[in-house]
Amino acid sequence: MRERVQQTLRFVIAQDGDTRHAERTAAVLRELGADEELILAGLLHDRGKPTGTRLWHRIAGVLIARFAPGLRSRFARGESTFARYLDHARRGAAQAEAEGRSPRVVRLIARHHEPPRDDDERLLARADREALP
Numbered sequence: 578m579r580e581r582v583q584q585t586l587r588f589v590i591a592q593d594g595d596t597r598h599a600e601r602t603a604a605v606l607r608e609l610g611a612d613e614e615l616i617l618a619g620l621l622h623d624r625g626k627p628t629g630t631r632l633w634h635r636i637a638g639v640l641i642a643r644f645a646p647g648l649r650s651r652f653a654r655g656e657s658t659f660a661r662y663l664d665h666a667r668r669g670a671a672q673a674e675a676e677g678r679s680p681r682v683v684r685l686i687a688r689h690h691e692p693p694r695d696d697d698e699r700l701l702a703r704a705d706r707e708a709l710p
Contacts, residue, residue: 594710595623598708598709601708602622602701602704602705603620603704604708605619605703605704605707606700609700609703609704611704615701617682618681619704621678621682621686622686622689623689624669625665625667625668625671625672625686626662627658627661627662630658635662638662638663666689667687669686670686670687673686685697685698685701689701689702
């Protein structure tokens with residue numbers, strides 16, 4: 578838990594952290610031999626995060642995921658920055674779908690904070706973790 582919060586702090590302090598994280602996630606997937614659709618999902622997986630996301634949003638999200646995962650959907654309702662941050666996977670998937678991305682890419686983006694159900698989701702989860710600072 579402490580390690581996850583420390584990673585979050587390093588991530589937020591880094592300039593352009595979200596962009597670099599997305600690029601690094603895609604690069605890790607490429608290194609692991611993923612196909613182009615999975616690499617694209619890695620590149621787009623966090624783009625639903627709202628601008629204006631603050632450090633406390635990220636830390637609270639980690640704490641909720643760890644200690645009260647059932648509350649995530651309740652706090653993710655609405656249009657506050659925190660709600661949009663917690664709901665970024667669904668929002669990013671909707672954006673990808675509106676752009677005509679494949680159902681596989683949309684599913685991977687939508688589920689990237691859920692327990693992995695298949696090899697694609699496990700590989701994306703691994704790359705997402707390894708791409709953190």
